[in-house]
Amino acid sequence: MRAAEMNIRRFRTSDYACQFMTHDSPIHRLGPGTKLAAGTALSACAIAVRTPEQLLVLLAVALGCFFLARLTPYDLWRDTRVLVFLGVAVTAAYCALHGASDFWPGVRTSTQIILFYLPGAVFLRTTRTSEVMTGFSRVIPYRISFLLFVSVRFVPFFLRELEEISAAQRLRGAKIRLRDQADPRNWCDLFHCLVVPLMVRALKTAEELSRSAESRGFGECEQRSYAGIAGLRVAAKR
Amino acid sequence: MNLSITSLSYRYPGATEPALADISCEVGAGECVCFTGDSGCGKSTLLLAIKGALRGGSRVGSIEIPPHAGDGRIPVGIVFQNAESQIVCTTAGEEVAFAPENLCIPREEIAERVALALRAVGLEGCQKRNVDRFSAGQKQRLAIASVLSANPGILLLDEPSSQLDRRSKEELRDTLGWLKREGYIIVLAEHDILPFAGIIDRYFVMERGKIVSVLSMPPAPRAANRSFPARLEHGGAPVLTVRGLHLGYPETGAVLNGVDLTVGEGERVHLLGDNGAGKSTLFRALCGLARPDLGTVELAGIGKPVPERLAGKVGVLFQNPTRQLFAESVQEEVSFTLKREGRPLREIDGLVAEALAHCRIAHLAGRTPLTLSFGEQHRVALASVLAGRPRLLLLDEPFAGLDMAQRGELLEILGELPARFGTSVLIASHDRLPVPGWADRELILKDGRVTDARG
Numbered sequence A: 001m002r003a004a005e006m007n008i009r010r011f012r013t014s015d016y017a018c019q020f021m022t023h024d025s026p027i028h029r030l031g032p033g034t035k036l037a038a039g040t041a042l043s044a045c046a047i048a049v050r051t052p053e054q055l056l057v058l059l060a061v062a063l064g065c066f067f068l069a070r071l072t073p074y075d076l077w078r079d080t081r082v083l084v085f086l087g088v089a090v091t092a093a094y095c096a097l098h099g100a101s102d103f104w105p106g107v108r109t110s111t112q113i114i115l116f117y118l119p120g121a122v123f124l125r126t127t128r129t130s131e132v133m134t135g136f137s138r139v140i141p142y143r144i145s146f147l148l149f150v151s152v153r154f155v156p157f158f159l160r161e162l163e164e165i166s167a168a169q170r171l172r173g174a175k176i177r178l179r180d181q182a183d184p185r186n187w188c189d190l191f192h193c194l195v196v197p198l199m200v201r202a203l204k205t206a207e208e209l210s211r212s213a214e215s216r217g218f219g220e221c222e223q224r225s226y227a228g229i230a231g232l233r234v235a236a237k238r
Numbered sequence B: 001m002n003l004s005i006t007s008l009s010y011r012y013p014g015a016t017e018p019a020l021a022d023i024s025c026e027v028g029a030g031e032c033v034c035f036t037g038d039s040g041c042g043k044s045t046l047l048l049a050i051k052g053a054l055r056g057g058s059r060v061g062s063i064e065i066p067p068h069a070g071d072g073r074i075p076v077g078i079v080f081q082n083a084e085s086q087i088v089c090t091t092a093g094e095e096v097a098f099a100p101e102n103l104c105i106p107r108e109e110i111a112e113r114v115a116l117a118l119r120a121v122g123l124e125g126c127q128k129r130n131v132d133r134f135s136a137g138q139k140q141r142l143a144i145a146s147v148l149s150a151n152p153g154i155l156l157l158d159e160p161s162s163q164l165d166r167r168s169k170e171e172l173r174d175t176l177g178w179l180k181r182e183g184y185i186i187v188l189a190e191h192d193i194l195p196f197a198g199i200i201d202r203y204f205v206m207e208r209g210k211i212v213s214v215l216s217m218p219p220a221p222r223a224a225n226r227s228f229p230a231r232l233e234h235g236g237a238p239v240l241t242v243r244g245l246h247l248g249y250p251e252t253g254a255v256l257n258g259v260d261l262t263v264g265e266g267e268r269v270h271l272l273g274d275n276g277a278g279k280s281t282l283f284r285a286l287c288g289l290a291r292p293d294l295g296t297v298e299l300a301g302i303g304k305p306v307p308e309r310l311a312g313k314v315g316v317l318f319q320n321p322t323r324q325l326f327a328e329s330v331q332e333e334v335s336f337t338l339k340r341e342g343r344p345l346r347e348i349d350g351l352v353a354e355a356l357a358h359c360r361i362a363h364l365a366g367r368t369p370l371t372l373s374f375g376e377q378h379r380v381a382l383a384s385v386l387a388g389r390p391r392l393l394l395l396d397e398p399f400a401g402l403d404m405a406q407r408g409e410l411l412e413i414l415g416e417l418p419a420r421f422g423t424s425v426l427i428a429s430h431d432r433l434p435v436p437g438w439a440d441r442e443l444i445l446k447d448g449r450v451t452d453a454r455g
Helices: A002-010 A032-048 A052-068 A073-098 A100-126 A129-137 A142-153 A155-171 A178-182 A184-215 A228-237 B043-051 B092-102 B107-120 B136-148 B166-181 B279-286 B330-340 B345-358 B374-386 B404-421
Strands: B003-011 B020-027 B032-036 B058-064 B076-079 B154-158 B185-189 B202-207 B210-215 B240-249 B253-263 B268-272 B294-299 B314-317 B392-396 B424-429 B441-446 B449-452
Touching: A032 A052, A032 A100, A032 A129, A052 A073, A052 A100, A073 A100, A129 A142, A129 B092, A142 A155, A155 A184, A155 B314, A178 A184, B003 B043, B020 B043, B020 B058, B020 B210, B032 B043, B043 B058, B043 B076, B043 B154, B043 B185, B076 B136, B092 B107, B092 B136, B107 B136, B107 B166, B136 B154, B136 B166, B166 B185, B240 B279, B253 B279, B253 B294, B268 B404, B279 B294, B279 B392, B279 B424, B314 B374, B330 B345, B330 B374, B345 B374, B345 B404, B374 B404, B392 B404, B404 B424
Parallel strands: B032 B185, B032 B202, B076 B154, B154 B185, B253 B449, B268 B424, B268 B441, B314 B392, B392 B424
Antiparallel strands: B003 B020, B003 B058, B202 B210, B240 B253, B240 B294, B441 B449
């Protein structure tokens, strides 16, 4: 058992869900606009599919894109594990409400949720900050594109913060585990011990980040140039 | 051209006391100066004033900085204390390109600047590396590179070493030494000045917003002059027993590689380890927050500990404990664990009063924790885990963000715990303790194993 666990740990290739991976792959080389459009189309298809055959084809396409980006099964597990647990719960709820005959609709809905989300995970794992900002800034002011991307970029940071805060509060006796939430009397712990400290951290981090960006000239000029990763590579070779 | 500050005073909006009072000094090209003093003495405010980043408030006096030599540069670059929260981009190259991009520099020139800045901090060849995988020291140097790419003449660093271990501090000192030789004006605001003693030309000691002395040698650390109750005779059963603990991650390899550790009742132990040595991982494994691959842990009489069973028996303060604060008053914050344990109200009041008095913050009982200074918040977090008189107190990097006087006071409070409550204390940090002789035992965590510092 322990040996098996140690083997599993050797396959860990990312630190958190949707972490950007610095590989070179056909998906990495696609422009952010193309990826965003293709991802949106795939997510839309995830909502539209109805039959098992359609679902299988879409699953194959989504997984194909995922592995074409040189991401690993462990990355896939990191990105989807919450949804897998959610899917099991959804399927169980379907069966509990309508009997075994609703097993298939439960499985379909769960898979659709995962397929809806998966293109977004591929996008985040294969797209650099600068690429997204460049892409967004073609259609919206660069200040807003920065705001949008930083919001997404710091999601993993706040997930880590949440984990740290949660660990500290559990050690102080806060009842914030999922299983504790079955008792509504514990819901106030969830708000006071997790949400309040996280909001404080978010505001503080936002202040530090904006101060850092401003001190590096962000917002000083009307326009902004973009080096692009190709440009940086050229200099690195010199 | 020099950085010249003349009779500078500044008062924050709504403040009764000035944050800076009559500051005057001059710093020349290729010079490195350090503003030092206790928390709240005004050194960070002074850096913000030099940067021109203070908003509102009332200011008198003048700051003259060397004029721009051409466009496309930010004359004053500032690196803030927490490198983690000032990194905007995903890769090192993008992060360093951020400033010149903001200045609308042409693409080719940005690439040159990025390469030069990374080379200056010893991170050449790291353009494509994901910043998440950088060590604390590398992140600090990346933060410096991301400022250097804007070609500043003056470099301000606000407590740059607070998150760094000895080796990272040496790397940072070498980087700053190189920049100094290149003609940069370097201004540090720092508590821990000894690691940079070789490159600092002058020390400006500050108190309550004023420069009280200017020295050419580092001022003597004040924390070292404290005394502590004598160590207890340790006859009781161990409060912590760890045997053959292994824990690893593929991205870092084995972090803990057969840790054996025992802490006796009422014992004061210091565990020294560099950044990334596994101190936090060890603490997480001890509390049941990380499952070890192999080995056993017995904590306060609990085998296979889980966090919920440890509340009240074991107190744990992780790095930056202020982020666990949420209550509307200090009294409420400190009583939280006791209430969750279901203790009677009268007992809770007594224990809270005792913990507040022990942590020397009884006068803050009615205040809102989030409105307090960092040092006071730190003390509230400590009181909140001490209120239940735990058998063992685990502290992970408890000195981060505290000045030398606060560090000394913290050790004083912790030093009295064994005699007063029989509480054992285990401190993990990347620095030696500011007061030699505080610990009954000094241990070192290296290569995944714990060894006695005396060999």
